[in-house]
Amino acid sequence: MTRSDIWADVAPLLRGVERPGRYAGSEWGAHRPPRDGFAFCMVYPDTYELGQANQAVRILVNRVNATPGMVAERAYLPAADMADAMRDANVPLFSLENTTPLREFDCIGITLPHELCATNVLEVLSLAGVAVASEDRTEDDPIIIGGGPCASNPEPYVRAFDAILIGEGEESVPEVLAAIKEGRAQGQERAQILKALAQIEGTYVPALHDPNAEPAPHVRKRVFEGFAIADPWEPMVVPFVECVHDRLNIEVLRGCSRGCRFCQAGMIYRPVRERPADAIISAVERGVAETGYEEVSLTSLSTTDHSQIADILKRLNARFAGTGVRVSIPSQRLDAFGVSMADAVAGQKRGGLTFAPEAGTQRLRDVINKNVTEEDLMEAVKAAMGAGWQRMKLYFMIGLPTETDEDVAQIGHLADKAFELMRTLTPPEARGRLKMTVAVNVFVPKAHTPFQWDGQITPEEARRRVGLIRHAVRAKAVRVDYHEPKTSLLEAVMSRGGREVALLVEEAWKRGARFDAWTEHFSEDAWHEAARALGLDMEAVAHRRLDVADPLPWDHIDSGVTKSFLVRERSRALAGQTTEDCTFSACSACGICAPEGPRIVLQEERGIHG
Amino acid sequence: MADPRTFRLRVRYAKTGRLAMLSHLEVTHALERIVRRSGLPFALSQGFSPHMKLAFGPALPVGVGGSEEVFDVTLVSYVAAEKALVSLQEAAPPDLWPEHAAYVEPASAAASVAFTVSTYEVELDRALRQLIAPDQVTVVRKGKKKVLQVADFLVGEPVWDGRCVRFTLRSGEAGSLRADAFARECLKLSAQGCEPFQIRRFMRTALA
Known part of the structure; x- marks a missing residue:
């Protein structure tokens, strides 16, 4: 059966909404597949501007389209004005490529990029005309799958999804789709298809899992072992409207x-796999030629740790000299080498330089295993001043386990000290231009980290601690930046809640919660009313401190890093002991590497750079 | 001053179909990327952050297409115009289609100032029985209301034929009157209490 194209119904709505270009599709690099055969729609559960550049959407659409017998299209959550206009006109959520209603696809995949998109998932399903709860779906409905970083604690999402894919999707998404296709071809019922999906490694089918049963089944995270040898050129869509x-x-x-020890990405994306410099450079050349972009970003969690980064930047700068093409790296390592790499790509522009010491004292930095010292920071400041920067931004967290008032006050003193160094290294007439921002965020405990057992501090306590920082800072040019984040509590609830939170999400959405990550849309009342109606204590979920012996809602998810490693890291944290990065020194036995499985791939030995 | 060692190529293109929904800024970004992908030897400005030397014809509002749109791109070496056109077409989406390219004299006015008279065509959901043009159009710019006298901009009289309305606007010292704002007022007056008209298609069909 041919899927429909409802452009004629969509077009009239576009004259009345903001930035209609984001609903028009037809972007450079987007392919319009045939409207028959097995089809998958990949959805980012927020607006096009926020989701267009998402790596999961880009990669998985490419992978599925490269698999014979299936096609993939993309969809995003329309902004509130468009969503309302669609509801008024009875126009269902549609894919961008063929303007096909989502419910006509065989399978819909929704990525979970951060903790504040749970109600958006329901908004996507509701606009698509698909039942928001898995248990209410009929045989004709598409299979709804989820995945992404927030799937590492899938319990708060279990009501919405038929299956949740844990880990990297390059291989598992085509496998899951092939199984759905096969089941459909044989005329199987949903329940049978879901049973088959549960057999695929890394696939969690909530309906088949009783959270109270012992022992919990282990769903092992998928790792794309071919990452390092795969072509770094990942074809992409170039949007017309401005996007992040x-x-x-x-x-x-x-x-x-x-x-x-607070970082979830650092635990769940192991092991480290580097791509070779030559492949990276030819991917950049090809990407620039095919997309027409003038800015290139070399992305990863820690690009300056790549063993060949100095060589890569040198070669790219030489290759693109005089073409107006700029190269950037997403974050700087906090030391002189980090600054020299930032310097290598900065060209003539010297905006602000950003570093994340995270904590104010060496004691607390050792607790969180942020292996940087005050000396590293001062060396970085020196290098930055020498290279012509005038603005710095330092990121800190408050509410970290074991934090004392002394640790908090030292954030202010450290910023003062760094700023004083900036002043002494700058001629008096230029000192007026110097600026430093101290950005403060509240620690959110995350599943699968050594701090998963620790509670979050209350908003009142956060306010008090920020007050300590403000009080400690002397220099007038040092600005303390803290936005009262009403959403921190919700982030913690989504990050460490259990199955009961899935019902909370549904109730909050029914009370109007959507776009929770947007300050202008976030409805604290909807969440609190929903919690009251269910008799659920959100504060208790976020603030409770657990014992390492307590069962955790995500115990059935195996991230590859063992629980015993997390327990060990937690006791080392409490003892103030640091653990070295195994790509620079000895193995720390986290459990991810296996003789027949994933392993670390480095292109050269990683060393301490000069 | 134009650099005598450079070559200015004027490209005529069409903004049609779904891409009529793009804003002027979005179109300018898209054209810049088309030029980059085309591999043509484009010139960069000197200075702090070098950028491509492009000049664009007058802006079109969101939702309005154009069949005779123009932009200029400066090249640092000569490429035959027909060859340049093919390179641009290979790098362009069908709804933002370069149709013609020719070099212009170094001394001639840039695309951004050369065109002041625009003719538009609006296709509606049903035929009109009358067409009434307003004397004034109130627009909001940066939060301030401004009343524009239509006579300062309108060239000749708007005409209609069945479901199609055609009018010509001139920009000048008084600034410019947005075609979509003018059309909206016209249609409101012309509907006179009946069901409001729906716009099916809105195009600029000529630039002079």
Whole structure:
């Protein structure tokens, strides 16, 4: 059966909404597949501007289209004005390529990029005309699958999804789709198809899992072992409307094993896999030629850790000299080498330089395993001043486990000290231009990290601690930046809640919650009313401190990093002991590497750079 | 001053179909990327952050297409115009289609100032029985209301034929009157209490 194209119904709505170009599709690099055969729609559960550059959408659409017998299209959540106009006109959510209603696809995949998109998932399903709860779906409905970083604790999402894919989707998404296709071809019922999906490694089918049963089944995270040898040129869509990360993104390495104990990405994307310099350079050349982008970003969790990064930047700068093409790296390592790499790509522009010491004292930095010292920071400041920067931004967290008032006050003192150094290294007449921002965020405990057992501090306590920082800062040019984040509590609830939170999400959405990550849309009341109606204590979920012996809602998910490693890291944290990055020194036995499975791939030995 | 060592290519293109929904800024970004993908030897400005030397014809509002749109691109070496056109076409989406390219004299006015008279065609969901043009159009610019006298901009009289309305606007010292704002007022007055008209297609059909 041929799928429909409802452009004629969509077009009239576009004259009345903001930035209609984001609903028009037809972008450069987007392919319009045939409207028959097995089809998958990949959805980013937020607006086009925020989701267009998402790597999961880009990669998975390419993978599925490269698999014989299936095609993939994309969809995004329309902005509130368009969503309302669609509801008024009875126009269902549609894909961009063929303007096909989502419910006509065989399978819909929704990525979960951050903790504040849960109600958007329901908004997507509701606009698509698909039942928001898995249990209410009929045989004719598409199979709804999810995945992405937030799937590492899938329980808050279990009501919406028929299956949740844990880990990297390059191989598992085509496998899951092939199984759905096969089941449909044989006329199987949903329940049978879902049973077959549960047999595919890394696939979690909530309906088949009783959270109270012991022992919990282990769903093992998928790792794309071919990452390092795969072509770094990932064909991409070039949008017409302005989007975040609107540039040529080339993924140069995956994973980071620096081992910061609060960081979920650093745990769930292991092991570290680097791509070779030659392949990266030809991917950039090809990408620039095919997309027309003038900005290239070499993306990863820690690009400056790539063993060949100095060589890669040198060669790219030489290759693109005089063409107006700029190269950038997403974040700087906090030391002189990090600054020299930032310097290598900065060209004549010297905006702000950003570093993340995360904590104010060496004691607390050792607890969180942020292996940087005050000396590293001062060396970085010196290098930055020498290279002509005048603005710095330092990121810190408050509410970290074991934090004392002394640790908090030291954030202010450290910023003062760094700023004083900036002043002394700058001629008096130029000192007026110097600026420093101290950005403060509240620690959110995350599943699969050594701090998963620790609770979040209350909003009142966060306010008090920010007050301590403001009080400690002397220099007038140092600005303390803290936005009262009403959403931190919700982030913690989504990050460490159990199955009961899935019902909370549904109730909050029914009370109008959507676009929770948007300050202007976030409805705190909807969430609190929903929690009251269910008799659920959100504060308790976020703030409770658990014992390492307590069962965790995500115990059935195996991230590859063992629980015993997390327990060990937690006790080392409490003892103030650091653990080194295994890509620079000895193995820390986190459990991810296996003789027949994933392993670290480095192109050269990683060394301490000068 | 134009650099005598450079070559200015004027490209005529069409903004049609779904891409009529793009804003002027979005179109300019898209054209810049088309030029980059085409591999033509484009010139860069000197200075702090070098950018491509492009000049664009007058802006079109969101939702309005154009069949005779223009932009200029400066090249640092000569490429035969027909060859340049093919390179641009290979790098362009069908709804933003370069149709013609020719070099212009170094001393001639840039695309951004050379064109002041625009003719538009609006196709509606049903035939009109009358067409009434307003004397004034109130627009909001940066939060401030401004009343524009239509006579300062309108060239001749708007005409209609069945479901199609055609009018010509001139920009000048008084600034410019947005074609979509003018059309909206016209259609409101012309509907006179009946069901509001729906716009099916809105195009600029000539630039002079």
